[in-house]
Every structure is written in C-alpha cells, then in structure tokens.
C-alpha cells in the first residue's frame with residue numbers, strides 16, 4: 305500500500321465499522337404513509353468498499369442521509385464504531401451527485417474551507433495538506449480556478465479533495481459520477497478506485513449502475529424493492545488493483561448476471577403489485593440484453 309504522502313497516510317489504519325440495525329424510515333402522514341426503508345440490516349466493514357446498488361427512487365439517498373446523520377431512523381439504530389449517530393459530523397463525509405463546491409471560491413479555497421472554519425488545521429500545516437490532496441486528485445494546476453472553470457470530472461475530483469482533507473472515518477458517495485458523460489465517468493471510476501486502493505478508507509458507495517458497482521466493490525449490496533432492505537450481499541472477488549478489462553472476465557459476468565437477476569425479480573414483484581410501469585424496469589431492462 306502506497307504511503308507517498310505522509311499527511312494522508314493515516315487512513316491505512318482505518319478500523320471503522322458501521323452498523324445499521326433494523327433501520328426503518330418512511331414518509332407522510334399515517335393515511336398516506338410510504339415506507340421507504342424497512343428493517344435494514346447491514347454491517348459496513350473496515351477498509352472495504354461497500355457498494356449499494358438499486359434503481360432510482362428505491363431509497364438510496366434516504367439511507368445516505370440516515371448514515372450521514374442528516375436524518376434519523378424511526379426505529380432501529382446506526383452505529384459508528386459502536387457509537388450511535390446523533391447528527392452530522394466530519395467523521396462522515398458525503399460526496400453527492402450535485403456539486404456542493406462553493407462557486408465563489410477557488411478549488412484551493414473550497415478544499416481548505418472546512419478545516420479553516422473548524423480551526424482544526426492552520427497555517428502552513430493546512431496549506432501543505434491541501435496542496436498534497438489537490439496533487440493527489442490531479443488538480444495542482446487548477447487550484448486557483450473557480451468551479452465553473454473546471455470540467456465535470458475535475459469538479460468531482462475537487463469534491464473528493466474537499467471530503468478527503470477531513471480524513472473522515474467513513475466516505476459516503478451518493479451516485480457521485482451520475483450526470484458525467486460516459487468517458488469522464490469511466491475515467492473517474494478508474495481514478496476513484498486507485499484512490500481507494502491506496503488509502504483503503506472505509507467507503508459506502510451508492511449507485512444505480514451495476515457495472516460501476518462491480519468494478520468498484522469489495523461487497524455488493526443488492527437492495528430489495530421499496531420498502532428497501534438488503535436483498536443479498538455478493539462478495540466481489542475480482543483482484544485489486546482493478547482495471548476495466550476485468551469487467552470482461554467470466555467472474556465479472558457471473559456477478560453481473562446474479563445482480564441483474566435479483567434486481568429483475570425485485571422489479572417484477574413491484575410490477576405485479578402496482579400493475580404499473582416501474583423504475584426498476586426502466587433502469588434495468590436495457591442492461592438485461
């Protein structure tokens with residue numbers, strides 16, 4: 305494991321465990337109540353990349369918000385290293401699909417914003433750390449540019465840098481590469497997987513793309529139809545470091561087939577129940593070919 309930058313190497317000692325126990329969350333008044341998450345149980349293991357896959361609308365962002373502490377379960381609990389989540393904290397950093405960069409700040413200023421505000425890193429130390437991280441994400445030459453002067457891929461990398469400088473116990477990624485064109489998305493996936501392999505920071509990555517999920521994951525959590533719970537966990541044993549050729553292997557194909565079958569079954573359940581067109585079918589029928 306590389307330790308090229310001493311400032312960000314402590315993540316290699318990552319021992320973060322996240323437990324979701326019987327988590328339930330729904331919305332609406334009693335008469336129009338919709339259960340979104342139901343009896344959700346999962347343990348996210350230290351130093352692993354756990355990927356949740358499910359179609360749009362199934363409750364992935366709802367789960368992300370619960371783990372991040374932006375929202376709370378109605379029943380059940382979420383524990384980080386045994387301590388219940390009681391609100392947001394910089395031990396958990398979320399990277400969303402929508403950019404959260406502040407447009408009036410440069411890449412560098414965006415990266416140092418959090419630590420500066422909290423005062424936990426200062427002066428030269430903060431400067432050195434920010435420069436090391438910007439270098440790591442390949443943005444050294446763009447550190448004085450504003451978000452609107454960056455490409456979509458660069459913006460996502462600036463987001464990553466902004467999250468990484470906080471050395472979170474858990475990185476939470478909510479469909480972070482959605483909306484990028486196909487080429488940039490692949491590049492970002494490759495870039496991100498390298499970063500993960502170097503740091504092994506415990507990571508919860510959420511996506512609706514099966515191939516992205518298989519490419520990145522140590523553990524693939526296939527979600528059930530709404531109300532969402534864990535349908536199945538598939539251990540992805542493709543070797544690391546990963547590269548895109550591996551997606552053409554027999555093992556990768558088997559993983560994909562297994563995940564697609566599960567998601568398709570879930571889609572059919574919902575289709576039978578509602579008799580209506582469903583997100584699941586939209587999202588996955590194209591990919592079943």
Ligand SMILES: Nc1ncnc2c1ncn2[C@@H]1O[C@H](COP(=O)(O)OP(=O)(O)O)[C@@H](O)[C@H]1O
Pocket residue numbers: 331332340358359360361362363364365366367
């Ligand atoms: N604050 C909220 N109030 C009411 N319904 C919500 C709220 N947040 C999410 N939902 C509902 O929960 C379901 C899951 O949404 P979400 O978690 O955003 O799905 P995903 O991220 O998988 O696309 C959707 O049906 C959505 O309408």
Ligand SMILES: [Mg+2]
Pocket residue numbers: 364365366478479
């Ligand atoms: Mg979402």
